[in-house]
Amino acid sequence: MASSPELARLFDIYDAFVEGRLECIPEYFDPKGTYRPSGTFPGMKDLYVGHEEIAEMWHASTEPWEWLKIEPDRTLIRGEDVVAQIWLSGRGRESQVEVEGVEAGHLVRFRNLKIVEFLAFPTFELARRHLEDSALPAV
Secondary structure, three states: OOOOHHHHHHHHHHHHHHHOOHHHHHHHEEEEEEEEOOOOOOOOOOOEEHHHHHHHHHHHHHOOEEEEEEEEEEEEEEOOEEEEEEEEEEEEOOOOOEEEEEEEEEEEEEEOOEEEEEEEEOOHHHHHHHHHHHHOOOO
């Protein structure tokens, strides 16, 4: 069970993502919300801004997959920011190759339960470090 409204919302977003429920984007993302991919999925832009571009990212991320599964693991909550470790599994649409247990880390910044910034990383530790580094005072 999620221990914060932001974490519960993030778990809902993971479900919507793999189920292809793009109509949820305005509900989950701020109109100026951003998504920065980790570089794991080839052919993606460096940054997606706003609902239309986030829908574009959604298509680019899921199109190559016949099916995709996201299994959340460790989480860290700091205010309205959530860091989550997930494990991706799926089968390539064309290749029919199955992959299982590919790690990703997400740092998701919410404001009023809407995503203002979604940062993807190859690992949970990188996402956690980014959160901690961004909390340090400027010198």
